Amino acid sequence: MTKFLEEARVITNRMVAPGIWSMRLTAPRLAEAAAPGQFVQVQLGDSGHALRRPISIYQADTGRGEIRLLYQTVGVGTRLMATWQADRRCSLLGPLGVSWPVPEDAHRMLLIGGGIGTAPLAMLTQQLKTRIATHVTMIQAAQTAERLVARDFFEPLVDTWICATDDGSEGARGLITGPLVTLLESTVRQEPAAAAEPEQEPEQEQEPEPEQTPEQEQAPAPERFDVAYVCGPEVMQIPVAQLCADYGLRCYVSLERRMACGIGACLGCVVKTKSGLQKVCQTGPIFNAEEVCWNDNVASRAR
């Protein structure tokens, strides 16, 4: 896919949850070209900022020639973006990176999104819903119920929607790994391949595995999932990737790194993988979770 620069115009830019913003822009070429999981480099257009900001494409509306970005105000760049008013023009570079792989023989899909990480799963969900005999389950997690990003989009669209919040204000209380284990267990008749002990996280305590209810144990196990698609903070991705590996579930993750060029030239965003250092902007942002050397990478992650 060829990348290009497009002069976009802001239509609306509003806060949809604490610290989380939704920006609609007219960008007909990008709307046409964008594939699920890809991102754009947003020029801040301010001489004080030497770098663009990589933001995933949340939605693309080819009919209206619009794209939508969901972003969290985490630093000076995104805070500046949050001040943009309607009609502001900005240069977008994209579409960048690879899209989510959708294997032809896969029909039972599991989407796992944490916080703002649900944004790059939206176009994928739309794509999956156009496929025949495809069942989509989503587990969405956030700090609080109001931060369940784009819940209104996902919940009606997917076949099964499960959520977890840190404070228990909606769904299961605690980390996403709780409901994930329950779900994975329910699809397995026999013992899982190995002890489903997720890797220890440095900062957060692991939620103990929720006990299964007798009903679940007696009911016939649903079919196993074919693929898991994961995006969210790395502290969530690591145990999720581990769980998927333990249950033999093919897992794709979308990674995030600080970037300069966004097109593979500067080598600022590399991650260690089993096939050497790979550029998140070009080989990624989507990787097969089994390929990622998580232990080497988590230390290099800026918190």
Added chain:
Amino acid sequence: MITLPPELAKRYEKEAALELEFDEDTQSGRAAAAGSSAQSGPAAEQKAPEAPPLEVDLRVRIGSLTLANPITTASGTFAAGREFNDLIDITRLGALTTKGVSATAWKGNSGRRLAETASGVLNSIGLQNPGVKHFIRYDLPWLQEHAPDLPVIVNVCGHRISDYTTVIERLEEAGGVAAYELNISCPNVDCGGMAMGVDPAAAAEVTTACRAFSLRPLIVKLTPNVTDITEVARAVEAAGADAVSLINTILGMAIDARSRKLVFKRGVAGLSGPAIKPVALRMVYEVAHAVKIPIIGMGGVATGTDVAEFMLAGATAVALGTANFDNPCATTDALDELTRYCQEQGVAKVTKLTGAVRPAS
């Protein structure tokens, strides 16, 4: 000193003769300043009040190499051009300067590699590159196919002198390279890199060694992280460098107050971008007054006006680096703007700008 093969020696003589010719033709810029010679030459004859825009001769010379215009890329910001090819017409560049190429593959630095700063970027990439064999197999053929006439300046890096000469030896065998830029100024590697560039004797030594392996223009890239950059510039000139390029990044640091940790594993990182432009401009000016060889100026260059400023300070050619990240078309945009600038200023030959800055009034 290694004796040159007769074939190379012959070519060198031919190129040296060409150089003389060119010097007489256009290279009087720095000495003549903004003098009357600006009106000479065929292009200037077209200058008339009602005439179409002035046709500007944008050609510049770096040693024996003629560039179609003074614009090039700063090493490490443009890879070997491929990534930018669907965004700009890379054949419009005066030259393409590649990312650092080493004798064997380098992994670069672990940990975080980037931090944006006020009007700048700190990087700690550490010269990650797949090595000269990969460059010859993968990048050179691509460049020859997509930009056969574009002069390619290969940035050469190493831990020790033999690494530099190995890279040059391999590339001389392969062909397709127009000039070499010796990277003795990268602040992001422990061994080689800047360690050689801060010591005039070591800088001269690596220059002499590389000189023996090629007759193509040898450009030495200087670090600003010294007390007196002119000392190193003079040393490499005396050792046979055809040109110097400056500045590499300025040594910086970032600290995360919340975690109370250094942001980069090596602590230090290299600062680039608009923030360093005034420092770069000053150093180009200083070096222009210290050496006779041409200067490729760089450091925070983002626009055609910036290019003109660096040329006025004494640069013959100018590289854009960090600007490519914010605007992938920065180089070609700067070329268009430089052309307009020359037309507006009545500069028929861009070389007339070199060193033509006048004192403040």
